Amino acid sequence: MGTATARRPSVLRMAGGGVHFDGLKAVDDVSIEVRSGQVVGLIGPNGSGKTTTLNLLSGMLRASAGTIRLDDVDLTSMSMRKRVRLGVVRTFQSGRVFARLTVLENVEAAALGSGLGRRRARALAAGIIDELGLRPDADRRAESLTAGRIRITAIARALACRPRFLLLDEPAAGQNESEAVSLIRSIRGFAQDRDCGVLLVEHDMAVVMQTCDHLHVLDSGRTVAEGAPADVRRDPRVIEIYFGKRH
Ligand SMILES: Nc1ncnc2c1ncn2[C@@H]1O[C@H](COP(=O)(O)OP(=O)(O)OP(=O)(O)O)[C@@H](O)[C@H]1O
Ligand SMILES: [Mg+2]
Incomplete structure (x- = not known):
């Protein structure tokens, strides 16, 4: 067929996803999506549920609530290995x-x-x-x-x-801000050239501001803000989480 049928962008989406550990709601009713070619930053304080969210999307952990879909394919109870075969690939905080x-x-x-x-x-x-x-x-x-x-x-x-979707857990940990930005921009360039979507866990607000198309902010397992980086940075709840304790 002709160019009119160029590939439709794919979406990896968790809707109302949750998991708990011994009563602790590590991720609680989180809805998040990543589109092909997009870089979404997942940020929040220590223990806010960022890694657990990647674990749910990648299949390392089974969600106890909600659904995970890649376009019209239901991944919710699919093994990690099968998700990798469909192109959903994650990295680990430590690197393997x-x-x-x-x-x-x-x-x-x-x-x-x-x-x-x-x-x-x-x-x-x-x-x-x-x-x-x-x-x-x-x-x-x-x-x-x-x-x-x-x-x-x-x-x-x-x-x-x-990968069609790449889930990165703190890829720039241990690097300074400019090294982090340059590494993430390389990943971003590579991913965009191949129409791959990226979900990026990163602590540093300054780094995500320079590298992401969209931000999703977690605190205590719940979404507190999401949207364009410039808007999220001005959100009072985000300011409270990131800067509030210093005042
Ligand atoms: N396997 C587990 N068993 C019990 N509790 C867990 C487990 N994994 C995570 N948790 C708890 O769930 C919460 C969320 O943890 P998670 O690792 O997702 O946070 P994070 O945002 O990635 O934090 P960090 O920035 O420190 O990497 C924390 O309270 C953590 O202690
Ligand atoms: Mg983590």
Whole structure:
């Protein structure tokens, strides 16, 4: 068919999602969505439910309330492995890589795992390594890297899985503001070129202001604000959470 049937943007959506641990409502009635090509920032104080929200969307945890859908496919009770096959891929706060493989081998292995042949996997891995600034470490074993470089290698692996939606848990942890912005902008560029949606957990308001299209703010497991970054930053509840305790 012709160009009139260009691919419709996809949406990953949790509606009224919740989970509790021994009576603690870690995530409580949260509705959040990410569209193809969009970068949504998920922010909030420590323990507000950001990682748990990623766990629900990725299938690490089963939601005890609400639904999770990728377009018209119901993911709510689908395993993490099946969600990955549909293109919903997450990274971890700590970064997970094969310690004995080099950075390039780590990224190539992820590309091979996504079904690419060896030549295409190698080309994709090389491109990702360049875009994320990993070239100087490409031939070093992951076990010899700093925690920050391991985390970037884990992100490179996630990108090599060719996700439709990428869920990132504090990808820039331990980096300063300008390094964080530059890393997230690289991820953003890569994702947008491939029409991939990104849900980004990040603590730093200054960083998300510079990198996200849309923000979603959690506090004690509940949504307290969402919208365009400039509006969210002016929201009195967000000001209270981020700055209130200092006054
Ligand atoms: N497996 C678990 N068992 C019990 N409680 C948990 C579990 N995972 C998370 N929690 C609790 O749920 C709440 C939300 O935790 P979560 O890790 O989602 O917060 P977060 O926003 O990612 O915090 P941080 O910024 O510190 O990473 C916290 O009170 C946490 O202690
Ligand atoms: Mg967390």
